[in-house]
Amino acid sequence: RRQKRWTICGDGRADGCAADRVLVGICVERSVEMVVGLLGILKAGGAYVPLDPNYPHQRLSYMLADSGVEVLLTQQSLLESLPSHTAQMVCLDSDWGAIEQYSGQNLDVGVHSDNLAYVIYTSGSTGKPKGTMILHSGVGNYLSWCTKAYNVADSEGSTVNSSIGFDATITSLFYPLLVGRKVVILPEEGEIEALKAALCSGTKFSLVKITPAHLEILSYLLAHEQVTIENKAFIIGGEALSVNHIKFWQKYAPQIRLINEYGPTETVVGCCIFEVGEKTFSGGNIPIGRPIANTQIYILDKHLQPVPIGVPGELYIGGDGLARGYLKRPELTSEKFIPNPFCNSKSQRLYKTGDLARYLRDGNIEFKGRIDNQVKIRGFRIELGEIEAVLSSHPHIQQTVVIAREDIPGNKRLVAYYVSQSESLSTNQLREFLKQKLPEYMVPSAFVTLDTLPLTPNGKVDRKSLPAPDGVVTSVEEYVAPRTPTEEIIANILHS
Structure with a gap:
């Protein structure tokens, strides 16, 4: 697999996939080929655009056209279902005869921290999804922090149990590879049952990234069985985490770390965490905690002034994890990524999340909901x-x-x-x-x-x-x- 990764890298360079100049689409089913393709794109100096093959034809067509991808990695079995496009196609499962003609040597592509790593599309209020441009600096900061804070190297890796188009996959896929641990790719069909089987297999996973809704379903699946899971941690994100979501796990699996991870796509997966531990809560949602390394959190009023402890305000995020902005949406980028009013440098920005939050007396942050018309359901x-x-x-x-x-x-x-x-x-x-x-x-x-x-x-x-x-x-x-x-x-x- 390593040789395939280098070969894809060489193939990408030959096709002009140079740093920050080419977006490469990848539309594949959850598989080893998906991992090879993603790593090949990054090592070739390109930025990947994940395209979930389960998305409707019209949505995929828009994303391909809007992103302007010049190369599309896919699979032979998906060709008939793909919309028409102008990108050069490479089938990761059937084109190896041609791909292997390229060099398998590692390449020096000159990627810098301010180059794009990926462009991920999220729902847009205008009726069209918008592409969020994430930089290598942001991904590197998050993964570097993640491997240390979650003690990734101490156990056996993670499962990939989310869509390629959902940024939670960043956590479960890349961090184990950074420290030489394994990645278990779960099938999309019967995903929750497969996750249950993996967790009950005796594997000491470092962590599993999961949404509150899926965590709750797991608790029902395991409710009548002896819980013998050796997973070290659940990293829970994608939507608000409530007391009801964690009761089962605190009672029957207290050895598993429960970590509430908050973060919009525009700030690389997670930027704020709270570890539940043995704490008890009177009700409502679990706090989202405090910012990760190289991240600043501000809770401001409509005049961009900090609010007192306990008073709700809009949550703004600054630091290394900020996206460059939205692809081909300069007006929206200017609206959502504003100059940091607390910094003299004009290059420092804050992301305006649209989330309501407040500081608790202990310094942790509590999420209070959305200001605008955006919601999260089942992590989406x-x-x-x-x-x-x-x-x-x-x-x-x-x-x-x-x-x-x-x-x-x-x-x-x-x-x-x-x-x-x-x-x-x-x-x-x-x-x-x-x-x-x-x-x-x-x-x-x-x-x-x-x-x-x-x-x-x-x-x-x-x-x-x-x-x-x-x-x-x-x-x-x-x-x-x-x-x-x-x-x-x-x-x-x-x-x-």
């Missing part, structure tokens, strides 16, 4: 405006608004409200329409038809007055019975 960052923009493009919909509801504690879901003159428009039709344009995780679980959207006195949509979906949903999907033990457990959880 979602701009509600993007769903609304796509839904509004349906010819039979006049008005629409999408919100995240949590009518049952711990069960956050997307609900779409719409006004339509077509009485025959069904939920199944709308869901299929959205599936053509959005990833599965962005398709609302419920659709509510209204005669008019409720408004506030100043004419804005009154989101607080939108009714709960029960009783007014236009139609429901055809019932599909649970197909695996995991699905049966989840169905019972949601039913109870």
